[in-house]
Amino acid sequence: MNKILLVEDDNGFRELLTEALEREGLCVSVATDGFEALTLMEKDTPELILLDLMMPGMDGFSMLMQRRNQLPVIVISALDSEEERIRGYQLGADDFLTKPFSIKELIVRIQALARRLKRQDVPTHKEADTHIHFDETRYTIGIGDRQVMLTQTEFKLFRYLFERKGQVVTKAELQRSVLQKEFGRFDRNLDMHISNTRRKLAQTKLPRSMINTVRGQGYSFACC
Template sequence: MKNILFIEHSQSDKTDIAQQLSEQGYSVHQVNNAFDALINMETMELEAILLDFSVPKMDSFWLLIARQTRTPIIVLADSNSDIERINALELGADDYLAKPLNIRELQLRLNVLHRREQPQINNKNIDHIRFDDTCYTISFAGKSLVLTQTEYRLFVYLYERKGEVVTKEELQQRVLHKELGRFDRNLDMHISNTRRKLVKRNLPRELINTVRGQGYSFSF
């Protein structure tokens, strides 16, 4: 299911926009502040981020400036002000929609942004990955990526099991060599850092997929 992060001022369980998106097959995760938004951005595979401009400006502006993700952001606003639209785009938004929204238009814009974000990489080049165990470097698609020792071992382990879902418990035991605690986020942190490095090298972060409720998988 496609995950949508919805940053809005309301704290209700399900707004009209979230409900309509859910009916279109999206899984909508609602937050009302930048801190919770960043946590979701780091731990989930997101199709897009919807940012309601009714959220206090300090939070919403900071989020747009500080974001470290290539996930598309669509700003939702109560007016169709040219100044507000330009400010949103200058701050890093990928698109802008004024309320009241037409849910069909929103869905079409989400589809356009999704197509735009697909990495243009030759699959024949990416299928062959070279590993350097001495300096924890992976090379493919004509690029090299230097990882930490733990990130490297996680990447290699998932690559060797590509196409399979590897549970967090297995990764924790086989790679981190310890039991997975109930509130242990070390594994998620290493995966998140690896994805961020992939993005910085203009490589697809989706090589490492989150399988919700199960674990992670490696996929070309």
């Protein structure tokens, strides 16, 4: 859990905390409010969000409601009432740390959260293969107790590969059968859809390798 997104509007505190985290070997990106944080997450997915609550523009509570992922969140806030804590947890926060706090305690909590998430069961390929459900009306796939929201094209690509599990499907075949056009040598459209699908699998704590790249040939659905 090395990629941190720090969402904090206080310039001085943000700079001090960023420097302290970077001294611990962590990679930190920063946002000053919820709007900026949501925009940054569309470009580069962090492994953990450190989130202040009271910010101008979009506050921390609103950001928790607006986000489209289930990334782990540690709230860092001067607010220390039971009501704020409960609301934060109800909106998906994993931990709550009251300002001021020591960097040592924050690092320990980050490590504890990482261990807790690591212990959570992740379906194996065989389990995923057994429990995949396709919802053609919402373009979602259900894998165990997880739901992955895809675009129509991503949904069709995933299902096409799943229905041919154990086979290597060439890029040309996927391009013709799913994207409905011939495959061009410099066409990266298919690769982009595959990359986005893998990213969404990872955000839902599923292995990217469910869609496996077979070098020089194409893609396959990975199963046991």
